[in-house]
Structure formats: structure tokens, C-alpha cells
Amino acid sequence: MKLRNRHLLLLWMLVCSGTTEAIEPISTSIAVGVAAALTGFLATHQNIFCYIRECCRPEWISFNRTGLQTDLENKLFGQHIASRIILKAVNGFMSNDNPKKPLVLSLHGWTGTGKNFVSKLIAENIYKEGMDSSFVHVFTSTLHFPHSSQNATYKSQLQQWIKGNVSNCERSMFIFDEMDKMHPGLIDSIKPYLDYYDKLDGVSYRKSMFIFLSNAGGESIIETALNFWIAGRDREEIELKDLEKALSLSVFNNDKSGFFHTSLIDKHLVDFFVPFLPLEQKHVEQCVMAEMKARELEPDRDVAEKVAGDLHYFPKSDRAFSTKGCKAIQSKLDYYL
Numbered sequence: 001m002k003l004r005n006r007h008l009l010l011l012w013m014l015v016c017s018g019t020t021e022a023i024e025p026i027s028t029s030i031a032v033g034v035a036a037a038l039t040g041f042l043a044t045h046q047n048i049f050c051y052i053r054e055c056c057r058p059e060w061i062s063f064n065r066t067g068l069q070t071d072l073e074n075k076l077f078g079q080h081i082a083s084r085i086i087l088k089a090v091n092g093f094m095s096n097d098n099p100k101k102p103l104v105l106s107l108h109g110w111t112g113t114g115k116n117f118v119s120k121l122i123a124e125n126i127y128k129e130g131m132d133s134s135f136v137h138v139f140t141s142t143l144h145f146p147h148s149s150q151n152a153t154y155k156s157q158l159q160q161w162i163k164g165n166v167s168n169c170e171r172s173m174f175i176f177d178e179m180d181k182m183h184p185g186l187i188d189s190i191k192p193y194l195d196y197y198d199k200l201d202g203v204s205y206r207k208s209m210f211i212f213l214s215n216a217g218g219e220s221i222i223e224t225a226l227n228f229w230i231a232g233r234d235r236e237e238i239e240l241k242d243l244e245k246a247l248s249l250s251v252f253n254n255d256k257s258g259f260f261h262t263s264l265i266d267k268h269l270v271d272f273f274v275p276f277l278p279l280e281q282k283h284v285e286q287c288v289m290a291e292m293k294a295r296e297l298e299p300d301r302d303v304a305e306k307v308a309g310d311l312h313y314f315p316k317s318d319r320a321f322s323t324k325g326c327k328a329i330q331s332k333l334d335y336y337l
């Protein structure tokens with residue numbers, strides 16, 4: 001109001017003085033002043049807004065490299081290969097201000113080995129709000145795209161959704177769970193967003209991150225891990241190259257896997273395939289100890305051994321790997337406490 005009154009007063013003074021030629025430059029400068037004041041007001045308003053609520057700005061989105069490294073070292077058990085790849089991939093991508101394409105990670109492995117868990121760790125070390133961030137989006141095939149008869153609708157919704165979210169914030173993260181159960185046509189519909197385009201319809205997707213989770217290849221990873229176990233070799237001796245061949249045979253050439261019917265592979269749109277190893281009893285014990293800590297209980301090794309010892313392992317004779325990984329230990333722990 002104050003601003004408006006001053007504006008009117010100045011105009012009135014000019015009209016009274018009769019200097020009409022002077023009106024134009026002076027009114028222009030007033031307009032500039034008003035615009036500047038308005039911009040300042042909006043910027044302050046926006047700053048206050050972003051102080052309180054999550055915005056697509058560095059205060060809310062910034063990568064904590066040491067945080068991710070510490071979390072991977074201390075919280076993720078038995079996944080030396082996945083830890084290494086993820087830290088390198090995310091660090092490289094987040095420290096690049098001008099990436100050529102979005103980061104696409106594909107996490108593979110047996111149930112309960114930490115694929116969702118790792119996605120959460122990544123989100124927590126990028127977004128202040130972690131998985132609750134409005135820039136982190138999770139899709140689960142069986143939940144969000146259950147009926148293949150509606151694929152055409154899903155396709156356009158998914159494309160609109162991705163476009164809308166990336167237009168809103170270029171540092172968006174998309175997690176696709178149960179990727180192996182997703183219809184190939186639907187996967188193909190997100191392909192353009194993963195590619196090396198500068199912009200698509202005016203939107204750049206190059207700073208977004210896509211994480212695909214699946215059990216595809218889990219059995220072949222187990223086979224390799226079991227061979228090391230039987231040979232009495234250390235688990236940490238397993239290298240990515242030991243798993244790559246098995247993964248490619250069982251996943252990339254498997255015509256039952258919906259994921260790999262698509263051209264994601266031939267087009268090299270996935271930047272990293274990340275294998276998750278099956279978990280041993282000692283890792284399950286670590287998960288139980290972590291769960292006790294999370295509940296602010298005094299970690300008790302005896303309880304952890306009991307909980308882990310009563311779970312199922314395979315092959316039955318060796319009890320090498322946990323059938324459900326670290327899944328369901330939360331409810332099991334309730335029973336033992």
C-alpha cells in the first residue's frame with residue numbers, strides 16, 4: 001500500500017508541474033523501481049517459504065559423500081561389491097555439474113539383501129528429507145501398474161509424471177521397484193528420459209537419478225557365491241567380474257525377464273548393474289543388532305544369535321545363505337524380546 005501511495009503522489013506532482021515530457025522517463029523509472037521492489041519481496045517471501053518447506057534448492061538437496069560412505073560401511077552388511085559401485089557411481093554423478101545423462105542404476109539380488117535399504121541410504125545422503133522428500137518417487141510395478149490391459153494409460157501417466165516432476169526439480173530421484181515384473185512396453189516408455197538428450201520438450205533429465213530394483217539374476221549371483229563358499233574361499237574375494245557373466249546369462253539373455261525384453265540393455269542406458277550377494281548368518285546377526293540399536297535397546301549378541309539361528313538357510317546341509325536375507329527380522333525380534 002505504501003508503495004502504491006508513493007507512486008500516485010509522484011504522478012500527481014508531475015501532472016501539477018505540467019512537465020509532460022518528464023512523465024515518461026520518470027514513470028519508467030518508477031515502474032523499474034516497483035518491479036525491483038516486487039522481485040525483492042517475492043525473493044524474500046520465497047526464501048522464507050524455502051526455509052520452512054522443502055524446495056528444490058541446495059539447502060534441501062546436497063550430496064553428503066562422507067555420509068554415504070559411512071552409512072555403506074556401517075549399516076549395509078555383506079555387500080562389498082554393491083557398496084563400492086554405488087559410492088563411486090553416486091559420487092561421480094553428484095559431483096558433476098553437467099552430466100551427459102541421468103544416472104541409471106540397476107540393483108539385482110535375492111530377497112532381503114538390501115536393495116530397498118541401499119536406495120534409502122542414497123536418498124538420505126542427498127535429500128534432507130530422505131525418502132520423505134517430495135523429489136523422491138517410488139513406483140512398485142504390482143502396486144502402481146497392476147493391469148497390463150491398462151498399459152496405454154499407465155504409459156502416458158508415467159511419462160507425464162516424470163516430466164512434471166523433473167520440470168519441478170531437475171535433481172529428482174525415481175525408484176522403480178519390482179522392475180522384473182514391469183511390462184516391457186512400460187519400461188520402453190521411460191527410455192527417452194534415460195538417454196543422452198540435452199533436452200526433451202524443453203526439459204533436461206540429465207541431473208535426475210533412476211534406480212531399478214529387481215530379483216532378476218538373484219539365482220545366478222547365489223550360484224557364484226555358493227561356489228566360493230564350497231571352495232572355502234572368502235566372500236570378499238568375489239569380484240564384479242565373477243558375477244557379470246552369470247548375470248548377463250541369466251538376465252540379459254533370459255526371455256522370461258520382462259525387464260530385459262526392452263532395449264535398455266542394447267542402448268546402454270543402464271550405467272551400473274549392481275549385484276547383491278545372499279546374506280550369511282553372521283550378516284543376519286548384524287541386522288538384528290542394528291535393529292536393536294534402532295529401537296534404542298542394548299544390543300544383545302545372544303539374542304541376535306538366537307534370532308538369526310532360528311531362521312531358514314540354504315542349502316539345508318550347509319546353511320550357507322539366509323532364505324529371506326534380513327527380511328522379517330523385525331517381527332522375529334519382537335518374539336524373542
Ligand SMILES: Nc1ncnc2c1ncn2[C@@H]1O[C@H](COP(=O)(O)OP(=O)(O)OP(=O)(O)O)[C@@H](O)[C@H]1O
Nearest residue numbers: 075076077110111112113114115116117287326327
Ligand atoms: N545387506 C543388508 N545390510 C543391512 N540391513 C539389511 C541388508 N539387507 C536387508 N537389510 C534389512 O532388511 C530390511 C529388508 O531389506 P530390503 O527391503 O532392502 O530387501 P530387498 O533386497 O529390497 O528385498 P526384495 O527383493 O524382497 O525386495 C531392510 O530394511 C534392512 O533393515
Ligand SMILES: [Mg+2]
Nearest residue numbers: 115116177213
Ligand atoms: Mg525390495
